[in-house]
Amino acid sequence: MSxxxxxxxxxxxxxxxxxxxxxxxxxxxxxxxxxxxxxAPRLVSVLVLAAGLAGVLITSERFxxxxxxxxxxxxxxxxxxxLVAVGAFAVLARDGVAWPELVAAVLVIGxxxxxxxxxxxxxVTFPVVVNMPGVPQREDARVSASKVYLANVLSVALLVAAxxxxxxxxxxxxxxxxxxxxxxxxxxxxxxxRQRRRTENDLAKIVGDYGPxxxxxxxxxxxxxxxxxxxxxxxxxxxRKFIVIVRTEVNLRDAQALTDAPIVLxxxxxxxxxxxxxxxxxxxxxxxxxxxxxxxxxxxxxxxQLNHGDSDKAPSYNPVFRMYDRNFVAGQxxxxxxxxxxxxxxxxxFVIVGRPQVEDVEIATKPIREIExxxxxxxxxxxxxxxxxxxxxxPAGVTMVKALLARGxxxxxxxxxxxxxxxxxxxxxxxxxxxxxxxxxxSGRKHVYGRRAxxxxxxxxxxxxxxxxxxxxxxxxxxxxxxxxxxxMAAVSTSPADFPxxxxxxxxxxxxxxxxxxxxxxx
Numbered sequence: 001m002s003x004x005x006x007x008x009x010x011x012x013x014x015x016x017x018x019x020x021x022x023x024x025x026x027x028x029x030x031x032x033x034x035x036x037x038x039x040a041p042r043l044v045s046v047l048v049l050a051a052g053l054a055g056v057l058i059t060s061e062r063f064x065x066x067x068x069x070x071x072x073x074x075x076x077x078x079x080x081x082x083l084v085a086v087g088a089f090a091v092l093a094r095d096g097v098a099w100p101e102l103v104a105a106v107l108v109i110g111x112x113x114x115x116x117x118x119x120x121x122x123x124v125t126f127p128v129v130v131n132m133p134g135v136p137q138r139e140d141a142r143v144s145a146s147k148v149y150l151a152n153v154l155s156v157a158l159l160v161a162a163x164x165x166x167x168x169x170x171x172x173x174x175x176x177x178x179x180x181x182x183x184x185x186x187x188x189x190x191x192x193x194r195q196r197r198r199t200e201n202d203l204a205k206i207v208g209d210y211g212p213x214x215x216x217x218x219x220x221x222x223x224x225x226x227x228x229x230x231x232x233x234x235x236x237x238x239x240r241k242f243i244v245i246v247r248t249e250v251n252l253r254d255a256q257a258l259t260d261a262p263i264v265l266x267x268x269x270x271x272x273x274x275x276x277x278x279x280x281x282x283x284x285x286x287x288x289x290x291x292x293x294x295x296x297x298x299x300x301x302x303x304x305q306l307n308h309g310d311s312d313k314a315p316s317y318n319p320v321f322r323m324y325d326r327n328f329v330a331g332q333x334x335x336x337x338x339x340x341x342x343x344x345x346x347x348x349x350f351v352i353v354g355r356p357q358v359e360d361v362e363i364a365t366k367p368i369r370e371i372e373x374x375x376x377x378x379x380x381x382x383x384x385x386x387x388x389x390x391x392x393x394x395p396a397g398v399t400m401v402k403a404l405l406a407r408g409x410x411x412x413x414x415x416x417x418x419x420x421x422x423x424x425x426x427x428x429x430x431x432x433x434x435x436x437x438x439x440x441x442x443s444g445r446k447h448v449y450g451r452r453a454x455x456x457x458x459x460x461x462x463x464x465x466x467x468x469x470x471x472x473x474x475x476x477x478x479x480x481x482x483x484x485x486x487x488x489m490a491a492v493s494t495s496p497a498d499f500p501x502x503x504x505x506x507x508x509x510x511x512x513x514x515x516x517x518x519x520x521x522x523x
Contacts, residue, residue: 033087045091046164052084053157078116081156085109088156091163100168107175108155111182115152118186119145125192126249128199132262135199135206148185151178203264204274210262211279212243218255219247219291223417225254227286227308230357232259235284245275245283247291269294276301288320296323309475310334310355312503313384313391317341328353330478333504340504358482360460368467368486373445375410377466378432379459380490381474382418383425391473393490394419394428395517400470400490401432403522405439413449414462416474470512477505490514 031052036045089097089105122145129135155178158171199206216235218228228244235242236259244263246252252265266272272294282302285292296303303324310316310330317338321327328351329335335352338345368374380397383390393400394415404411413432420426436447453462459476463469469480469487480487488510491499496513500506512519 033083033090036087036090039094042091042094042163045087046160049084049087049091049160049163052080052087053153053160078112081112081153082109085112085156085159088159088163092168098168100172101162104155104162104168104171104175105159107179108152108159108171111155111175111178112152114179114182114186115148118148118182118189121186121193122189125189125196126265127252128196128203128265129206130252130256130263131260132206132243132264133210136195142188143181143185145185148178148181151181154178204277207243207264207275208277208279210243211241212262212277213240213279214242214282214284215245215275215280215295216242216284216286217245217292217295218251218286219289220251220287222250222254225258226417228255229258230308231284231286231306232261234356236261241279243275245272245295272298285324288315288318293323302326304328310478311473311475312337312505313381313473313475314341315384317343319343321345322349325349326351330355333478337504355479355482358460358479360458360464361479361482362464363483364467364485371467373408373410374467375412375465376404377412377414377462377469377471378404379414379462379469379471379474379476380416380419381472382416383422391492392416392419392422392425393470393472393492393512393514394425396490396492396512396514396519397428398431398435399517399519400512400514400522401435403519404470405435408445410445411436411447411449412453412462412465413447414453414457414459417454472514473503473505477509481505481508486510488512490519 031048035048040048085105085108089101092101092105130137151174155171155174158166158174162168162171214235216228216231220227232244242261244255244259244261246255246263246265247267249265252263255263264275266275276298280301282304283295283298284304284306285295286306286308288305288307295301304326305321305324306328307316310333316334317340321338322345327345327349331352331354335345335347335350378397378401380394381392383392401411401413413429413436415425415429419429433449436449439445440447448457448462448465457465459479463480463483463485466485468485469476470490471477471480471487472490472492477487477489486509489499489503489506490512491506492514494502495515496511499511512522
């Protein structure tokens, strides 16, 4: 395929991927200079140009999110702005061009084009290291990308206004401001790029001078910071130097909100080499992410799996645990779970460390029958990545919550952080919250849900706020045992009769039959 045809095919794919609305915006913007050059009445030309610019503003978020917006071209927010500016200049040129108008138009168009490469360069300036002694912390940018965007859009809008009669001097001042903002943004970006390169080149020395004794390696989708959040306080209590190794920018931001320990971003397998310094002896893991094997390949280190909770779910006895030198578990049940499910494991790889996360869980002070208005925590899990790990009771959640409300209970609703990744479970969460809102308004009962239950309160906080719990096959069940409060587990994939054999933790509580989204034995 010739370069021209290949480029045309790329543009066509970009157009199709954007969808109808952004493509329409581009077409309207492109029609502006055409209408102006064809000699349409000034008012018509200005209205078409204004429509194109309005479309850019309306769809700006869509443009910025799309991958194609990282380069100038048909499928970006840059080109529509340039086309509108060209059209406005064409209208101005009908009566002759004064130098302020010419300079303003050149500055407006040039600033828009400069914005694109500056944005593209900013994508590779994300910090390599944060919280590391001896490495300067990045300062906030003097001008944000959104301000540069707004300054450039404003200058285009004023150029269109000049075509309708606004004095060119106003446009010139705005254009100078837009160019200044774009240049400051570009210079900041270049400085950040140089800082990142210096840190990258000196990373082995930086880490070596710090001298970490162990590392916490973590890679997971966004919104799963709880996986390391439950272990970071325990690791910090060791009083030893350590680093947190993350594999994505999202992970770095999440980890930065949880710890003051040094955090290092390493995207690729080969990027990990500078971190294996003489002082480093062990690496901890809190999940079984695929990229863990990138770190496990360093055989001179001890690799220790902590996991992020103890439950009877299939992932808790995954054969991939054999990859690690040690598996720190909550108790004997976690060890027995492997053999019970046909996964033989070397006995010497297990170390029972308990669940330090329950240290703040309060123990029940009296039987629930003595509590006039009991509070029940409903803590369902999510649907899992695969069918064999879908234990969520949320399809029956509305039925169970209605039954609790009918009995005069207060409810604390805390679904798994991943629950809303499924549209169906997301709808169930919304319906449950609507039920609790309506009941709170009608009865005055103080239900806890939404941001307060899911973000402001920790899991132990939710435990302590409850007198009993309903869950399913989830790690919260094992942790709730410490409270000595009554609980029920919802059987989703297995009959209540067979449930305890497959999920031994069910022997510690009541069993609700939640198969098919119904709960026939709820009474």
